[in-house]
Amino acid sequence: MTTEPLLTEPLLSVRGLEKHFPVTAGLLKRQVGAVRAVDGVSFDVVKGETLGLVGESGCGKTTTGRLITRLIEPTGGKIAFEGEDVTHMSQGRMRPLRRDIQMIFQDPYSSLNPRHTVGAIVGAPFRIQGIKTEHGVKKAVQEILELVGLNPEHYNRYPHEFSGGQRQRIGIARTLALKPKLIIADEPVSALDVSIQAQVVNLLEDLQNELDLTYVVIAHDLSVVRHISDRVAVMYLGKIVEMADRKDLYETPMHPYTNALLSAVPIPDPKRRTDRERIRLQGDVPSPLNPPPACRFHTRCWKAQEICRTVEPPLTALAPGHQVACHFPENFAGNPSGNAPSAPADGQEKEPGTASPVS
């Protein structure tokens, strides 16, 4: 578990990361705006931990993952890996780094080339990176297949001969081939059946223990993220709105959005469906093309006041290791920004839930 200040140097350090996709319109295709997919995201990941990035569609979690792996170029900010600035490193110099940072994709059907055998797929990283193995590539690949729970005899089979869960194992095997230090897993289980999800989640945990891996897990499923993560960052419209240790985040969430998200997850317990307190957000997530000014959540927030529409709340640590970007956080006794009036939500729906009133 991490506490601030960090005692060790983080494996991955992201500061003010930005990715704006230009939007053009009109006859001459002039740029009229930008989709602020990722808009000033900062976090650290220390060796051996799992950071969960969670949020709804359009929150920028997937883009963040792709920026870290440099699949797309950031438009601003800084990414440091093992203390070295890799933000704008050239492809050539990135090469050794690509070994260290690997990515697991969501869809085990489209991310494997159907014309290549499992051996070729898992062995490709060796060939591309030109790595000599002690007993040949085949032996190395078979060891990895065994590691992820696949039969090494299936070396010569094609992806379509495997089930969805097995294909995701192949995808994981491919990322493990070069003994990476950091793995970015983008929705690693969301395309899988329930019973298979659990297998893959367990596999990821076992591999982390065995190989001392560090994960950034990107997912929309809050239950899966809680299960697998040490720390969790909640994203909304390109920004991190709350980041904390798993226990703090799920037990005493401070940002109203986090509260709403947790409240929205259906609980598999029919007895509790009547007595549960619910927070229901109105409408959908606004478009990241023209995000609301100041606090981006104010259009859907039941606690929003004037200040939320004018002043953007900074991401500040309100408790040890618990960062929140909100003028009126829940589960918090102090006054986060120092300039907020201590008024109850003005005429809005009374805030349900366990939160203490802002004072």
Add this chain to the structure above:
Amino acid sequence: MSFLELKDLRIHFPTDDGLVKSVDGLSFTLERGKTLGIVGESGSGKSVTSLGILGLHKGTRARISGEIWLDGEELVGAGVEHVRKLRGKKMAMIFQDPLSAMHPYYTVGNQIIEAYRIHHDVSKKVARKHAIDMLARVGIPQPDRRVDSYPHEFSGGMRQRAMIAMALCCDPELLIADEPTTALDVTVQAQILDLMRDLQRDFNAALIIITHDLGVVAELSDDILVMYGGKCIEYGSAEDIFERPEHPYSWGLLGSMPRLDREPTERLLPIQGSPPSLINVPPGCAFHPRCPYADRTAGRSQTEVPELLETHGGHRVRCHLPSDQRRGIWENEIKPNLEAS
């Protein structure tokens, strides 16, 4: 007689690779105002069942047998044209992905108007008014303007609302929702589930909700039917299934699922292996290759298809293990593990 009753429904598809038994002897009943949740993984036959009830397999190569009784009328043997007239009017369906389930070239309003006018002899103007009312009913803001929007101009949540408006526009008595919230964000999913709960109360329809998400089922269902390999393997009240599940597959589903309402367990308890392909359903109990208790049945699992037997008060289980032994395993081996901190 029940409002909806399936008796030994079988839907088989002949293919080049062999006979696919998507639905293989399914029976259940459902009353007006009640909700049945059908739970299963991919290839369990749950979606084929829903299309089968609507009669959408009629006139295809599918071999359908058994009986479907809807409000005193048998549908499997009924004529294609007769069932078509019931579709959309007496029974309607909500699909998973509203973006692909709505025609991209027609406005949302047009698609609702079309659904309404096929069953009601009214002018376009009257139907349009009705479409606007329906859009308002499902919580779409400015319905008189949004009625002329195309599906791609709606957000995901709004599209699913429009889809629901379309399904409900002829006031159906049976509503089937196939993974209605799977494609949606969590906060939007919660809105849609609330909406469906409210609408069902108002319309007093019988609702079948088909999903792989146990949370969604628990939120809405009165009764739950768990499908595996084209068969019902456990059926009971929602409380039975979540509090006293008796089939090892149901235990596996519960163990596979990380839950927010409990202390995080150290490890999930997954089911080994993968769901069977419907072309090659294992002989005997279809679940036996993945079942950790198959060795306790003295070989019957591999050879003999278990019967769906009632254990108590409408709770039915398809398993070779004796009922008291199953209860013992659940209480002593499974339940404590699920709640471990």
Add this chain to the structure above:
Amino acid sequence: MVTYIIRRLIAAVLMLVVVSIVTFSIFFVVPRLAGVTATDFANRYVGSKGATAETVVALADKLGFNDPLTVQYGRWVKGIVAGSDFDTGASIEHCPAPCFGYSFITKTPVWPELLDRLPVTVSLAIGASVIWLVAGVSTGVLSALRRGSFFDRAAMGVALAGVSLPIFFTGMMSLVFFSYKLGITAPGRSYTSFVDDPVRWAYNLILPWITLAFLYAAVYARLTRAGMLETMGEDYIRTARAKGLREPTVIVKHGLRGALTPIITIFGMDVGLLLGGAILTETTFSLPGLGKYAVQAISANDLPKIMGVTMLVAFFVVMANLLVDLLYAVVDPRVRLR
């Protein structure tokens, strides 16, 4: 939507400019690079019948073949836009805009001749396209709906033959059979204006129409079948059926509408190209259309005529494409966003 239309219009105009430059280059610049001199051009222009070397050199100068290429191009474009005069030696011929040049071989301006041939080609193209569209699309739809049936296999077999058989073969065969043996259709070589006698017009053209349509219908049947198979598997078809729509409504209103887009595209291209002359069909049936005109111009090496036809074809194709783009926006509302 307005932006979309304006952008398409500008693109169409730009396209025509590009085509004119390319056409000019092919006929004037490329030969230059290959070593053809101004005198050679002049020779080709007059047909070199009995002209002395000095006359030809003087003529080359007079016709402007020694001017810089840009000046020549400018003069050519100016002729199209504003008209120009040609000195034939005996007289000065005025060629009003749009002037596509003056043939010194036949001593005629090109444009009136093109106008003269156009009705034949337009009649042929329009008639044939209606036939192939109806026949091809309906065959394709039926094939898709009864996939694997006897009808499907037979139709696709015939379609394969239609695509593979050259038009001069099918044209000749049908002429021999229907016109000469049975005598139920016109024997070719004949064209009556629609304005004069519509029945005669159709009677004369029916065989070329069918021959030409057979070739295209085959392509369209295959295309429609593939498109229908794809759209009929879409989720929204299932929705349409779940609403209780009648099957014909499902097929036409929901299925076919979805499958139309690629057909519109290729239809625009095909009609555009055909309006510039169906060379093989017109030759086979000896119809005095643009295609035949082009063939004659090419064999006579009559440069102004060849360039005239080329520009006309380009114009039709660009216009057809413009029309297709606009139709897209009508068919698919998502296109209007762009």
